[in-house]
Amino acid sequence: MLKPSPFAPESLPHIPEIAGVRLGAVAAGIKYKDRTDLFLAELAEDSQVAGVLTRSLTRSAPVDWCRKVLPGGTARAILVNSGNSNAFTGSNGVVTTEKMVASAAAAVGCAMEEVLIASTGVIGEQLPVEKVEAAMPDLTKSLKADNWDLAAKTIMTTDTFPKAAFRDTRIGDIPVRIGGIAKGSGMIAPDMATMLSFLFTDANIPAPILRSLLKKAVDRSFNCMTVDGDTSTSDTLILAATGKAGNIAPTKADAPALDTFYADLESLLIELAQLVAKDGEGASKFITIDVSGAENDRAAKVIALSIANSPLVKTAIAGEDANWGRVVMAVGKAGERADRDKLSVSIGGVTIAKDGEGVSSYDEAPVTAHLKGMEINIAVDVGIANGKARVWTCDLTHGYIDINADYRS
Amino acid sequence: MLKPSPFAPESLPHIPEIAGVRLGAVAAGIKYKDRTDLFLAELAEDSQVAGVLTRSLTRSAPVDWCRKVLPGGTARAILVNSGNSNAFTGSNGVVTTEKMVASAAAAVGCAMEEVLIASTGVIGEQLPVEKVEAAMPDLTKSLKADNWDLAAKTIMTTDTFPKAAFRDTRIGDIPVRIGGIAKGSGMIAPDMATMLSFLFTDANIPAPILRSLLKKAVDRSFNCMTVDGDTSTSDTLILAATGKAGNIAPTKADAPALDTFYADLESLLIELAQLVAKDGEGASKFITIDVSGAENDRAAKVIALSIANSPLVKTAIAGEDANWGRVVMAVGKAGERADRDKLSVSIGGVTIAKDGEGVSSYDEAPVTAHLKGMEINIAVDVGIANGKARVWTCDLTHGYIDINADYRS
Missing domain, CATH: 3.60.70.12 (L-amino peptidase D-ALA esterase/amidase)
Structure with missing residues (x-):
């Protein structure tokens, strides 16, 4: 028996009859x-x-x-x-x-x-x-x-x-x-x-x-x-x-x-x-990723999915670590245009990196508090044009390994 | 301090002087x-x-x-x-x-x-x-x-x-x-x-x-x-x-x-x-993946890497589970030509699936023994032409999560 996701709703919404x-x-x-x-x-x-x-x-x-x-x-x-x-x-x-x-x-x-x-x-x-x-x-x-x-x-x-x-x-x-x-x-x-x-x-x-x-x-x-x-x-x-x-x-x-x-x-x-x-296997956090400033909406989605699929980003969120460097890594490997020196990254609405480098004066307290929550927001602007996209994912935890190393048996 | 990889050699090979x-x-x-x-x-x-x-x-x-x-x-x-x-x-x-x-x-x-x-x-x-x-x-x-x-x-x-x-x-x-x-x-x-x-x-x-x-x-x-x-x-x-x-x-x-x-x-x-x-983070198994029968060598490498990068394949190997269905899944998502009804998969040299379906009579004992070892071989033939490739990876374990959920701190 699997441990229920922390996001499991208390009950299903009531759905009435649908004719036919x-x-x-x-x-x-x-x-x-x-x-x-x-x-x-x-x-x-x-x-x-x-x-x-x-x-x-x-x-x-x-x-x-x-x-x-x-x-x-x-x-x-x-x-x-x-x-x-x-x-x-x-x-x-x-x-x-x-x-x-x-x-x-x-x-x-x-x-x-x-x-x-x-x-x-x-x-x-x-x-x-x-x-x-x-x-x-x-x-x-x-x-x-x-x-x-x-x-x-x-x-x-x-x-x-x-x-x-x-x-x-x-x-x-x-x-x-x-x-x-x-x-x-x-x-x-x-x-x-x-x-x-x-x-x-x-x-x-x-x-x-x-x-x-x-x-x-x-x-x-x-x-x-x-x-x-x-x-x-x-x-x-x-x-x-x-x-x-x-x-x-x-x-x-x-x-x-x-x-x-x-x-x-x-x-x-x-x-x-x-x-x-x-209900992602082992999920403890639900992550919303917004990418803006891409060459077009398609490019923005490619970059957003590259971030969402990165095991290193997903484990950092599981560890409640504001490791925005991994977000930058995932932008870089996506293969779509991004201006390294105009990139900005924010977590929970707080700008952590801007114009291609860390914001040394940023207040870490609200970011830390945000990362302790269950719903995480990451926003990235890649500084090229106006393309944007939003994707959703979950973090990568020990639960994923538990479930998938022993599913068939 | 990280736990040493089980593959760590006892000592470095001796390297003599290289002139210049x-x-x-x-x-x-x-x-x-x-x-x-x-x-x-x-x-x-x-x-x-x-x-x-x-x-x-x-x-x-x-x-x-x-x-x-x-x-x-x-x-x-x-x-x-x-x-x-x-x-x-x-x-x-x-x-x-x-x-x-x-x-x-x-x-x-x-x-x-x-x-x-x-x-x-x-x-x-x-x-x-x-x-x-x-x-x-x-x-x-x-x-x-x-x-x-x-x-x-x-x-x-x-x-x-x-x-x-x-x-x-x-x-x-x-x-x-x-x-x-x-x-x-x-x-x-x-x-x-x-x-x-x-x-x-x-x-x-x-x-x-x-x-x-x-x-x-x-x-x-x-x-x-x-x-x-x-x-x-x-x-x-x-x-x-x-x-x-x-x-x-x-x-x-x-x-x-x-x-x-x-x-x-x-x-x-x-x-x-x-x-x-x-020395892959958390690795407990070293995996060699051979793909043959692809449209060309490039296509074979794309398919091999799709298998090697699949979290579901990597967790199955960590769990010592001969879940060849996940290998087939990874072949399917690679996007390169594969003949589903000619596919074969072997693990540790034993053919588990052939002509697109499981070999019901296969002897599971040597496969189980192979999967308990540290060096795992997976071979896939996709039934199209003669392209082939070999890639290497490691399994995905709790150790990867341990290391990456807390690297920066």
């Missing part, structure tokens, strides 16, 4: 004992879907399946298991995926191409597909509208707390809801950031527009978050829109009627991404 | 108490030099100085201090560097442009240059030909053991010697790998040819070694050739007369690079 979505979960015994490990989301007919998948070249068979069917733009079911990622399982793994998809399609009553699937857990072991098939009747019976809590728990692996978020929003004057769950705490890096996240809305939005909104929001949320720079073979994020809210379908992604919906979608994704970073 | 080189060291009190921290190498007139420097964009003032004078191709002195890297020290740092250079030039009796300099230690604090100037008379008095042991110890920072290597070699029929020292244990990554290494030979080799030999040998040694993926602002490697051996100067880098010399230079650099990886 039913959720179910059962204990299929895939790997874990005495906990649910199989999750099914049933979506209303004509539900539109968009997804973002890992770019790993050794991606799992379930990810390959989603790549194949997502362009269709509709789905009726999402089936997810924890405990086994069905990754690097050869041709058997492909067969397993297709059997799982067929089983969910039969249960929901749809074509296989309308089923999305995700598996998370150990890599390289065959998934006992017969357990999934055997569990399907009970899983179907368990479907109900207010099952968010169980769904969030079912998809967990090394997570120390379930993750969910909700927004009441609108498209034009029509009230719309967005709810989502996420899991992930290791192998967290851009490209994608979390291992798994599933978002549901009752909005009526055609798949091409849904895709466009989702891509932009993921670039500003999960793709700004990193734990250890490693990329999973299974990362999958799906957004399903049932259309039950009854709004008039937008005809383009930048329609003014979508402004509020997009803003709420982005803020919900940021909330989920931050929950994942806060 | 004298070494000295003193305790200047720059940061450490009761140990030598200032090193000077005096080179015979007309000594030829080549160097490889960090590509960090926030490199230190001493690195900037070397970049400026190395193209001249000759040097009479190399001055090195530990305890303070004189990096990110603004215009003051530039003045400090020039004062140190001037001081060494006066001591040895040469032009400032014939002095190379390196500083290692804390970033962002002003280096007390007056202590260096005050120590210069004693430093000059300490120069002698057989001072390798002291030199190797003087340049250490978080190193747990001094590092030196030697080769008796030849150019044509003429006996030639190469000796070198290195330091480095954190911020170890390609581009460059070690923080500091200084190599000396009595060979007669013009600077342009020396550069060409050195670049090739560094690409195959230090640039194949990584500890934590971080890149120092101070990485510096210098090769000085005094010409005292009396061989006829080669006229091109691929002259057959240089074959033996080059092979011994490369093997010496590999030995030093491996010593640095073996």
